[in-house]
Amino acid sequence: MDKKLNFDNFLIFDGAMGTMLQASGMKGGELAERYNLEKPEVISGIHRAYLAAGAEVITTNTFSANRFKLAEAGLDLAEVIGAAVAIARQAAGQRLVALDIGPLGRLMEPYGNLSFEAAYEAFAEQIRLGQAAGADLILIETMSDLYEAKAAILAARENAELPVFCTMTFQADGRTLTGADPLTVVNVLQSLGVTALGINCSLGPKEILPLVRTVLKFAQVPVIVQPNAGLPQLIGEKTIYQIMPAEFAAYGKEMAMAGVGILGGCCGTTPDHIKALKEAVGGLKPVERKVPRLTAASSATTTVALGGEIKIIGERLNPSGKKRLKEALREGDLDYLLREAVDQRDNGAHILDVNVGLPEIDEKTVMVKVIKEIQGVINLPLQIDSVRPEVIEAAVRICNGRPIINSVNGEEKAMAAILPTAKKYGCLVVALTMDEKGIPPTAEERLRIAERIINKAAAYGLPKEDIIVDCLVLTASAQQREVQETIKAVRLVKEKLGVKTTLGVSNVSFGLPARPLLNRTFLAAALAAGLDAPIMNPLDAEMRDTVRAFNVLWNHDRESRDFIKAYSTPEEKPALHPRRERKDLKTLIIAGLKEEAAAVVRDLLKAEKGLAIVDHYLIPALDLVGERYEKGELFLPQLIQAAETVKRAFAVIKEDLRKEAGPAAAVSKGKIVIATVKGDVHDIGKNIVKLLLENYGFTVYALGKDVPSAVIVEKVREEQAALVGLSALMTTTVRNMAEALTALRHACPEVKIMVGGAVLNEDYAQRIGADFYGKDAREAVKIAEMVYREKN
Amino acid sequence: MEIAQDEILRYLGYRNQNPDPATAKLIAECLSELKAVIRAGVVYQRYPLEKQGDRIGLSGTNLTIYSKDLSHHLRQADQCLLLAATLGLGPDQRIATYARLDLARGIVLDACATAAIEALCAEAQNKLKAKLAKEGYALTGRYSPGYGDLAITLQKAILEVLRAYPRIGLTVNEEHILLPRKSVTAFIGLEKREESGRAQERPAPAAGVKADDHCRRCPDQTCRYRKGGDRNG
CATH class of the missing domain: 1.10.1240.10 (Methionine synthase domain)
Structure with a gap:
């Protein structure tokens, strides 16, 4: 099928389906996909109108044809997608049929309850059906969440052999609904291996134009744009898209001349718009674009490109040598990890390294959990740090954005395990200049290993811009003579290979006093040799100072703006309060x-x-x-x-x-399990209860919000807790509370149950069979004290 | 968007008292943090009403509502605006984070965001009011699913009719809770203003007054945000 795609000429897609359906009498709120089964002639007519207007690709009427939406409507997914593709296929003849994949209409975790895995499964189902029915390509469109787009692209790449186009929709402030800027969208989508990427919907062509220019600046793959016919205006009783075909086509031509290769329309566009568009680009050829590749990592929303200003990779989320962090990992105290992450961000880290390797924990499960937690809180790109390939793959799969893998080395086995994963998930990779023989003593040998890894990566389809070389820091206390070989190696790698570099700087000072002094001195030397991204402790003020100073001296911090901001005012003394008695x-x-x-x-x-x-x-x-x-x-x-x-x-x-x-020796007055019941998303009240119970000496297992009854039962049993607290804040979720109560009564007849939440009262608590009603957190403390007093 | 300080205090359990300096500072910090992460989205459509007893249809949609209270609210209206508004995911993310790492800040931020979504709706309503006045229409107050007997289960259908997810990223979960959390959907009646000025006798009330009305009609007697009650936080 791929052969049919030809980017030597412009590729013209069709325009809106929904607009045309509304014009033919579809009511607001009706499911357009129903028409595939009930009024196929209407859909076929719309396809034919677009084909007649000159569209080379038509899009199936399957925007919302996913398992969630169709189940609500009582429709069979296979039937709907089968019919939709067949209708388009029959109309298209020799022209192309794009299987339309829209967003699932649910929010992804942690904001909503759609997990990455569930999203992937839903998309995979659509895609398998669409390919089987005969689609020529997959158009993932109107995405507003990069994470969801990633699930869809992976589903497409793993379940079909078809080219994948992906477009996202932007808001007036130039970002997607979930906050991604155009560079981040390009960096992530492109790294996942799409055939073409771009922008559709939300805005009109005029508003999209500046965003399109940014996309063109960074995208190496063909760029597709499908704007709305302007911004919707409420005129009288009607919502109207106001841009007429001629104006629409003029913008299309401007985009084509700027480098866009694939054009079509979204909301409000009609066959007339597409006809005008096709005519407008008729005499033109797509612009040849030469776009340099960045070495850039992305979070869900922002991108950090290496080169120029020095980028700090925070090293603190790594348990080696950190007692408290080990304990937190063992106990599953994710709040401690989050605090570490937040502290590093607040102290200037650009990227966070995440390592949870401890012999006694299930590293893969914990890594996935930690990544999901951190990316829900912090908008920094992550560097996945593990010695185990299966941990790395599981982590980069669910990582939102474009992560860095830490690391691969020159061993054949390591390269064969890591490089394909990096390619598949579009990751950057840290390449350690060592192999089965260990770390070579000389800079020249390390250069050779770096070269070997880069060549091997290229064979797997990873360009050298996706490799970050780590020439490895040795400790001055043990291998003093070789410390400067690392500096030499950085310089050589930079000069001969032209790649970006990283180093775990603070290794240099192990075993010596005044470590910050050695660290910052070595750091300065490494930066001057060409280090782009030190892996370091952002909370180390001396190293941070060195980075800031270097950014001034190497002309990265223009007009010394950041430097002046950091140092022109004397630092505030935190101890404003005199020492108290x-x-x-x-x-x-x-x-x-x-x-x-x-x-x-x-x-x-x-x-x-x-x-x-x-x-x-x-x-x-x-x-x-x-x-x-x-x-x-x-x-x-x-x-x-x-x-x-x-x-x-x-x-x-x-x-x-x-x-x-x-x-x-840690003392506890007793164990209490608390949870917000299934379906309910209110967290704060429950957190207040937890805090106060802990204040009064109870051990509290807070299971979070939207917790299924089975999970609550399981925890109560596991901890043998004598008291459980349930919270529900909505009239609709109180019945889930009753359900949880029943489950607990059945499984743990001994346990006492207190309930709370805005919609509850004493009466209602009794009616659903709770032992206690806690009107607020203070009351919960009194109840807990009573329960445990009676028990002891 | 004008976020009302007294609303924030009310959500935090204050009843006309002034906050201590530390809390006042915390509120100010939260407000500025909040403003930086709000990505407001508002969508609305206008529909002629098809009324029949307590049944209300929105012309041109598949939406039919049975509600005494909404019928009462729209009794003088021949059209309505259906509105959905959200602050976006930013506030949710910050509130959830602080709820774990700095609970006091989380609570204050939550209260600020609740006041902000009210302010966003009021702002949208005021713009519409000015626009529709030119056509001789007066606006009623906003009436949302969950008020009175207006079923909260309507949220989903409302979002579909407005295509709120693709347009402003607003969704609803299985329990009919709007996500992002700081979001509102509402009906606003359009009343044809007659020469005699009969409709002018009940103009759209200001945000505070209207919310009081909602509180009076709401069956949830124990709501912590209920106006005129004495329930504390």
Whole structure:
């Protein structure tokens, strides 16, 4: 089929289907796909009109033909897609039929509940049916979420042999609905191996034009544009697209001359628009474009290109040598990891390295989970760091954006395992200049390994711009003579191979005192030799300073703007509050001053036992805050600030207890499982309850929102919790709460159940069979104390 | 978009008290952070109404609604606007993050975003009001699924009719909760203004007044945001 595609000439697609259907009497809210079965002649007529207007590709009437939408409508997917492709096929004759794939109409995780895997399955089903029915190519269109587009493209590439075109829709601010800019869209789609990519829908041709120019600047593959006929205007009772065929075609011609090779129309366009468009580009030939390839990683929304300004790859999400992080990984404390990620971002990291390799955990499962969590919170590109190829593949598959793989080396086995994965998922790869014989001592030998990896990558279809070479840093304490070989190797690799480079800088100082001094000195030398992206601790102020200074001296930080911003004002002293006396701990808690309170607790611990501090300071302060809150003297934000402060103080005490007697010494008043029930997406109230329960010494297993009953039951059993808290905030989800109650009663007859949430009251709680109704978080604490008092 | 400070405070449980300086600062920070991540989307369509008892049809669509309360709300209207508005995914992402890492900030940001979506709707309504006044129409207040007896299960059909997902990225989950979270759909009645000025006797009320009306009609007596109640957070 591929042979039919010819980009030597312009390829003209059809225009809107929906607009034409509405003109033929389809009502608002009706499912257009139903027409494939009930009024095939109408669909066929529209196809024929576009073909008559000169369209070389017609698009099947299957925009919403996915398992979710059709199940709601009670239609059979195979039947609808089969009919739609057959209608188009019959009309098209020798011309091409594009299988239309629109968005699934659901939000992807973490905003919605559509998982990447479920999206992939839904698209795969459509695509298999479409290929079987005889489509010539796959048009994934009107995508507003790059993550969803990635699922669709992977589904197409893995389930069909057809060329894949993908277009995304942009908002007036020049980004997609989920926030991706045009460069990011190009970087991600292109790396996934689409035949053509571009823009459709949302805006009119005039508004799209500047975005199209950006796309053309970065896209190496052919660019497709299908604009609306202008922006919709409400005129009288009708919504009207106002751009007439002649004007539409004029914009089309302008785009063609700028380098667009594939043109068509979206909402509001008609056969007349397509006819005019075809005529307008009639005498032209597609512009030949030479587009340089970037070495660029992307998150869901933004792109970091290596070269020029130095890019920092944050190294802190790596458990080697980090006790607290190991513990967090073992305990599944993802909040700790997220905080590390946020801290690195806030301190200037451009990319985050993610390594969760610990012998005692299931690395693949944890890696996938951690990646999903981090990319839901942080819009930085990720570098997937593992020694296990199967972990890497699982991670890059579900990673939103275009990740970096860390790493491959010169061993044949490593290259055969990693490079195909990098190609398939369009990743950048860090290439370590070592092989089965280890790290060569000389710069020249490392250059040769880099060269070997680059050649091998090329054989797998990965251009050298997709490779980032790491010449490997040795420690000055062990291999002092070879430290400068790394610097030499960076210079050689840059000069001879012209690729981007990275280095794990802080390795240099292992085993020596004053590590920051060695690190920053080595860093300066490496940067001068051509290091593009140091892997380092962004929280290390001295290294950060060095990067900033280098960016000025090498003319990357134009007019020293960032430098002046960072250093022209004296740094604010954080300790604005004078040191408090011990008796002030209560005041600090009520004022919500976390760090100050933690410092006072540390002082107190020199003289008093941790548990005594809890009883004499923390709990009384909490009680006081609670009382004042109930009286209306303090308000929710203050209550929470105080509770967060107690939590911080608690952490100091727990740490101290652990030091004294090991992890087992952590005291708990009892275990409580809490969850927001299935279907409900409200999280905050439940988090408040968790915080207060923890403040009062309970161990809380918070399962999150939208939690199926089975998961709650499982956790209650596993932890043998005596109390479970369920939350529901909607009239519609209260019945799911009743369901969870029934399941718990059945599986764990011993457990006490408290319920809460805005729509509940005492009566209703009783009616659905709960043991307690907690009107707020304070009440939940009282209930928990009572339950565990009675139990003990 | 003018986000009302007193609305934010109300969502946080204040009843005409002033926030302490730390909370006031937190609110100001949240507002500026929020404004940077809002990507507002508003879509609407205008339909002649086909009324029959408590049954309301929107002409040219497959949407038919049975609701005493909506019928009452639209009793003097011969057309209506169907509106959907959202702040986009940005606020959801920030609120969810802070709900885990800095709960107080999460709560305040959530309250700011709730006030912001109200403000976005009010702004859209005011623009439409000015535009439609020229045609001799007055607007009623906004009436949303979930108010009174107007079924929340209508959300999906409303979004389909407006093609809200492809246009502004607004969806609904299985439990009829709008996603992104900070979103609204609403009916706004269009009342033909007569020479006698009868329709002018009930002009579209200002945002605050109208919400009070909604609260009075709402069956949820325990809602934390209920106006005029004494329930605290």
